[in-house]
Amino acid sequence: MKKQLLILPSIFFLLILLVFFYLLMIDRNPSELPSTLLDKNVPKFETESLLKEEKFVSSEVFGKEITLVNFFATWCKPCRDEHSYIKRFSNQEGIKVIGINYKDNTQKAIGWLKELGNPYSHVAVDKKGRIAIDWGVYGIPETFIINSKGIIKYRQAGPVTKKIYKKINLIISKIE
Amino acid sequence: MMTKNFLSTKIFILIIAICLTQFFSENSYGVDPDEILQDHKQELRARNISKNIRCMICQNQSIDESNAPLAKDLRILIRNKIKEGKNNEEIYKFLTDRYGDFILLKPPLKLSTLALWLLPFIFFIVGVFVVFWHNKKSKKF
Amino acid sequence: MAPYLGNFALWLSLCFAVFQFINSSIKNNNSILQFNKIAVNGLLFCSLVSFFSLMYSHVVSDFSLINVFQNSHTTKPLLYKISGVWGNHEGSMLLWILVLTIFNFFIFKLYNQTNSKFVSKVLETQALITVGFVLFTILTSNPFERMDVVQTNGLGFNPILQDPALAIHPPLLYIGYVGFSAAFSMSIATLSLGNNEKILWYSYMKPFVIAAWTFLTIGIALGSVWAYYELGWGGWWFWDPVENASFMPWLLGTALLHSLITVEKKKSLQSWVLLLSILAFLLSVVGTFLVRSGILTSIHTFALDPSRGIYILAFTAILGGYSLILFGLKSKKHFNNSYFSFFSKEGSILVNNILMVVVCASVFLGTIYPLLVEAFTNNKISVGEPYYNTTVVPIMIPAILVMGIGPMLSWGREDKSKIFKKIFPSILLTAIITIFIFLFYQTYSFIGIVGILLAFWIISNSVIILFRKKENLSNGMIIAHLGIGLLILGITGSSVWQEEKITQMKIGNETNIQEYNIILKEINEIKGPNYLALQGNFFVYDKNKNIIAKLKPENRFYPIRNNFTTEASIHTNLLRDLYIVLGEGNLNDGWVVRIYYNPLVIWIWIGALTIFLGGIVSMNSNLKKLQRLS
Numbered sequence: 025m026k027k028q029l030l031i032l033p034s035i036f037f038l039l040i041l042l043v044f045f046y047l048l049m050i051d052r053n054p055s056e057l058p059s060t061l062l063d064k065n066v067p068k069f070e071t072e073s074l075l076k077e078e079k080f081v082s083s084e085v086f087g088k089e090i091t092l093v094n095f096f097a098t099w100c101k102p103c104r105d106e107h108s109y110i111k112r113f114s115n116q117e118g119i120k121v122i123g124i125n126y127k128d129n130t131q132k133a134i135g136w137l138k139e140l141g142n143p144y145s146h147v148a149v150d151k152k153g154r155i156a157i158d159w160g161v162y163g164i165p166e167t168f169i170i171n172s173k174g175i176i177k178y179r180q181a182g183p184v185t186k187k188i189y190k191k192i193n194l195i196i197s198k199i200e
Numbered sequence: 201m202m203t204k205n206f207l208s209t210k211i212f213i214l215i216i217a218i219c220l221t222q223f224f225s226e227n228s229y230g231v232d233p234d235e236i237l238q239d240h241k242q243e244l245r246a247r248n249i250s251k252n253i254r255c256m257i258c259q260n261q262s263i264d265e266s267n268a269p270l271a272k273d274l275r276i277l278i279r280n281k282i283k284e285g286k287n288n289e290e291i292y293k294f295l296t297d298r299y300g301d302f303i304l305l306k307p308p309l310k311l312s313t314l315a316l317w318l319l320p321f322i323f324f325i326v327g328v329f330v331v332f333w334h335n336k337k338s339k340k341f
Numbered sequence: 342m343a344p345y346l347g348n349f350a351l352w353l354s355l356c357f358a359v360f361q362f363i364n365s366s367i368k369n370n371n372s373i374l375q376f377n378k379i380a381v382n383g384l385l386f387c388s389l390v391s392f393f394s395l396m397y398s399h400v401v402s403d404f405s406l407i408n409v410f411q412n413s414h415t416t417k418p419l420l421y422k423i424s425g426v427w428g429n430h431e432g433s434m435l436l437w438i439l440v441l442t443i444f445n446f447f448i449f450k451l452y453n454q455t456n457s458k459f460v461s462k463v464l465e466t467q468a469l470i471t472v473g474f475v476l477f478t479i480l481t482s483n484p485f486e487r488m489d490v491v492q493t494n495g496l497g498f499n500p501i502l503q504d505p506a507l508a509i510h511p512p513l514l515y516i517g518y519v520g521f522s523a524a525f526s527m528s529i530a531t532l533s534l535g536n537n538e539k540i541l542w543y544s545y546m547k548p549f550v551i552a553a554w555t556f557l558t559i560g561i562a563l564g565s566v567w568a569y570y571e572l573g574w575g576g577w578w579f580w581d582p583v584e585n586a587s588f589m590p591w592l593l594g595t596a597l598l599h600s601l602i603t604v605e606k607k608k609s610l611q612s613w614v615l616l617l618s619i620l621a622f623l624l625s626v627v628g629t630f631l632v633r634s635g636i637l638t639s640i641h642t643f644a645l646d647p648s649r650g651i652y653i654l655a656f657t658a659i660l661g662g663y664s665l666i667l668f669g670l671k672s673k674k675h676f677n678n679s680y681f682s683f684f685s686k687e688g689s690i691l692v693n694n695i696l697m698v699v700v701c702a703s704v705f706l707g708t709i710y711p712l713l714v715e716a717f718t719n720n721k722i723s724v725g726e727p728y729y730n731t732t733v734v735p736i737m738i739p740a741i742l743v744m745g746i747g748p749m750l751s752w753g754r755e756d757k758s759k760i761f762k763k764i765f766p767s768i769l770l771t772a773i774i775t776i777f778i779f780l781f782y783q784t785y786s787f788i789g790i791v792g793i794l795l796a797f798w799i800i801s802n803s804v805i806i807l808f809r810k811k812e813n814l815s816n817g818m819i820i821a822h823l824g825i826g827l828l829i830l831g832i833t834g835s836s837v838w839q840e841e842k843i844t845q846m847k848i849g850n851e852t853n854i855q856e857y858n859i860i861l862k863e864i865n866e867i868k869g870p871n872y873l874a875l876q877g878n879f880f881v882y883d884k885n886k887n888i889i890a891k892l893k894p895e896n897r898f899y900p901i902r903n904n905f906t907t908e909a910s911i912h913t914n915l916l917r918d919l920y921i922v923l924g925e926g927n928l929n930d931g932w933v934v935r936i937y938y939n940p941l942v943i944w945i946w947i948g949a950l951t952i953f954l955g956g957i958v959s960m961n962s963n964l965k966k967l968q969r970l971s
Binding site for chain 3: 030031032033034037038040041043044045046047048049057058
C-alpha cells in the first residue's frame with residue numbers, strides 16, 4: 025500500500041505539467057479576456073451621434089446586417105495605427121462599420137476623422153465611458169463583430185493588425 | 201540664458217502635469233477626494249467592494265488602488281449604484297455580467313471553483329489525520 | 342571583443358558541464374576526482390568570463406548587443422547599468438548559471454576519502470542541471486546576440502526597476518534556488534546509494550539548505566521592500582504568481598530545514614527531507630517556468646516566448662519525473678521506525694512540516710487554478726488576495742503557536758506534566774505585554790489581537806530561551822525565531838491598523854492624520870539624472886507643534902521611456918511610517934494628496950533582517966561542524 029502512495033507525487037506532478045503544456049500549445053493570449061457578451065444581444069443604448077443631428081439609437085442601427093463595432097479615441101495611438109484596416113472593412117460589401125468614440129473631445133474626434141478618413145456609417149459618442157462598460161470594454165481599441173440579427177459573435181481586444189484583419193474576415197465569412 | 205532655460209523647463213513641467221491626466225501612469229493612486237461619498241457607511245461599502253474588483257489594465261491591483269481611467273469609472277459607477285440602493289450582490293452581478301468572473305479578486309463559489317475553495321480545507325484535514333495516525337503508531341512504543 | 346569572448350565562454354561551459362556529467366557517471370573511474378576538478382574549475386571560470394563579458398558590454402553601453410540595446414541607455418546610472426545585466430531574462434540566465442557553477446565548486450570541495458561515490462553522484466546531477474540551464478540559454482535566450490542595425494542608444498530601462506533593493510533581489514533569490522538544487526542533487530545521490538553504503542548525506546546537505554533558505558528569505562524580503570517603497574500605496578505583498586513562486590520554495594525550505602535538524606539528531610523524518618528537497622527545487626524551476634514561458638502575465642514576467650516555455654517544461658518534466666519516480670521506488674529504506682511522541686520536539690517539527698506543506702499546496706492551488714479553469718472551461722477567473730487571506734492565514738496560526746512551544750520540548754518524548762511548567766513563563770509574558778499594549782492603544786480588533794498575541798508569543802519564547810541557556814539550542818535558531826516574531830508584529834501592525842487620508846491640497850493648506858499636522862509648503866520642479874519631476878514639500882508637525890519631517894513626494898517623468906512614476910516620501914520610526922503620495926493637480930485647484938499612517942512597518946524589515954542574521958549565524962556554526970567532518 026505504502027509504495028503506491030509514494031508514486032503519487034510523480035503522477036500528480038506530471039499531470040500538472042501536461043496542463044501547462046496544453047496551455048502553451050493552444051493559441052491563447054494570457055492577457056486577453058473572453059467576452060461575456062458572446063452570443064448575446066447587443067446592449068441597448070441611446071446617445072448622441074458625432075457627425076449627425078439625430079440621436080444614435082442602437083435598436084435602429086443593429087439587427088439588419090453584419091456589423092463591426094469599433095471603440096476608438098483620438099488620444100489612443102493604437103487606434104490611429106489600426107485605422108487603415110477599419111477603413112478596409114468599411115469598403116467591403118455586406119458589412120457596416122459603427123464607431124463609438126470613447127471618452128473623447130468631440131471637436132478633436134471630428135477633426136481626426138476628417139484627417140484620417142471616416143470609415144463609420146454611424147459614430148456614437150460615449151463621453152463618460154458608460155457604454156463601453158456595458159460592452160465589457162477594458163482597453164481601447166476594441167472591435168466587435170455583430171451578426172445580422174444583432175447578436176455579438178466575437179470581440180477583438182487591442183488593435184487590428186494584418187493577422188487579426190484576416191482572422192476577422194474569416195469569422196465574418198462563417199457567420200450568417 | 202538661465203532664465204530662458206528655467207522658463208522652458210517650467211512650461212515643460214506644466215505640460216507634463218496636464219499630460220498626467222491623460223496618460224495612464226504605471227503607478228497607482230486610488231480614490232480621489234471628489235469621489236468620496238458623504239455617507240461614511242456608504243463610502244466604506246464602496247471601498248470594500250472596490251477592493252474586491254480587479255483593475256483590468258493593471259497587474260494585481262484592485263480598482264480601489266489604481267488610477268487607471270477605467271478603475272476610476274468603475275469606482276464612480278459602484279458609488280452611484282450604492283446611492284441608488286442596490287445591494288452588494290447586485291453590484292457584483294452587474295460587473296461580472298459585463299467583465300466575467302475575472303474581475304473579482306475573490307473567486308466566486310461555483311461548480312468550477314469548488315475544488316479551489318474546498319481543497320485547502322481538505323489538505324488541512326488530511327494533515328491532521330497524518331498527525332493523529334503518527335501519534336497512534338507512537339503510542340505502541 | 343567582449344561579446345565574442347562571452348559567447349565562446351558560454352559554449353565552453355556547456356562542454357565542461359557535459360564533461361562533468363560524463364566523468365561523474367562512469368563507473369569505476371579512477372581519475373574521477375582529477376577530471377572533476379578540471380570540469381568544476383573550468384565551469385566556474387567560463388561562467389565568470391561569460392557573465393562579466395555581458396556586464397562589461399552593459400557598462401560601456403555596447404549597443405551592438407540586442408541585450409544591451411533593449412535594456413540599457415547611456416544615461417542610466419552606473420549601479421543600474423550593472424544590475425541591469427540581470428534585470429532582463431537573458432542576463433538573469435547568466436546569473437543563474439554563475440551561481441550554479443559557484444555552488445558546483447563548493448560541492449566539489451566536499452570530496453574526501455570516504456565519500457567519493459556520493460559526491461560524484463551529486464556532481465553528476467548538478468552537471469545535468471547545469472547542462473539544462475546552459476543549453477536553454479544558448480538555444481532560446483542567448484544574451485550575446487547581435488543587432489542587425491546598431492543604434493546609437495538603447496531603449497532605456499524601466500524607471501521603477503531602478504532601485505537598490507530590486508537590484509540585489511535577484512542574486513539573493515538565485516542563491517536560494519541554486520542552494521535547493523544542491524539539496525536536490527544530494528537527495529538523488531542518497532536515493533541512488535546502494536544498501537550497504539553509509540554516508541552522512543544529511544550533514545552534507547545541511548549547510549546548503551541553511552544557505553539557500555537564508556538567502557531566499559532576504560531575497561523575498563527585499564522584493565517586498567522595493568514594492569513598499571516604490572509602488573506608491575504602502576503594499577508589500579500581492580500574491581502575484583511570481584511572488585508565490587518564491588514563497589513556495591521558502592515554505593518547503595522551512596520544513597526541510599527543521600526536518601534536517603531532526604534527521605541529524607534522531608534519524609527520523611529522513612523521507613521527509615528527501616521529498617522536500619526534491620519538491621523545493623522543482624517548485625523553484627516551475628517558478629522559473631511561470632515567469633519566462635508566457636503562460637501568464639504579471640508585472641514580473643519577462644518577455645513572453647512559448648518556445649522557452651516548452652523547453653523549461655520539458656526540462657522540468659525530466660527532472661521531476663526522474664526524481665519523484667526515484668523517490669517512489671527507493672525511499673522506503675529511509676523510513677525510520679523510531680517513532681516519537683506527539684509531545685516532543687520531533688512532534689512539533691512534524692506538525693510544522695505538515696502545516697508548511699498544506700500552506701504551500703494552497704498557494705500552489707491558488708496560483709495555478711486560473712490556468713486550470715482556462716484549460717478546462719472557456720472562462721477566466723482570477724485568484725487574488727482575498728483567497729489567500731481566507732485559506733493561508735488561518736493555517737499559519739497553529740504553525741506559529743507550535744513554533745513557540747517546539748524549541749522548549751525535549752527530543753523523543755516530553756513529560757506532559759513538565760510541558761506546562763516550561764511554557765508558562767512565555768504565556769505569562771505574552772499575556773502581560775499584549776494586555777499592556779491594548780490598554781495603552783485602545784484600538785481593538787479581533788485579528789489585531791490575535792496578531793499581537795502571536796507576535797509576542799514568539800518574541801517572549803525566544804527571549805526566555807535566550808536567558809535560560811540550559812537548553813542546548815543553537816543561537817542561530819533563537820535569533821531566526823525572534824525574527825519571525827518581529828515580522829509578525831510588523832505584518833499585524835501594518836495590515837490591521839493602517840490609516841489613509843485622501844484630500845485635495847493647495848499650497849499653504851493643512852490636513853491631519855492621527856496626531857500629526859501636515860502642511861503643503863511648496864511645489865517645485867526638479868531635475869534628476871534621467872528624469873524631470875514635480876515635487877511637493879510637506880511639513881509634518883507633531884501635536885506639540887514641533888516639526889518632525891519634511892516629506893517630498895515626487896511625480897517623475899522619464900523622457901526616454903516616455904512614462905511617469907510616483908515616488909512616495911516616507912518618514913519612518915519604530916512605531917509607524919508616515920507615507921505621502923502626490924497625486925494629480927494644478928496650481929489653481931490644488932493637488933490630490935494621499936497620506937498613509939502605517940503602524941509598525943519597520944518591524945517587517947527588522948524581522949526579515951533578524952531572520953537573515955539568524956541564518957548566517959547558523960551557517961557559520963554549521964560550517965565549522967562540516968569542516969570537522971571532512
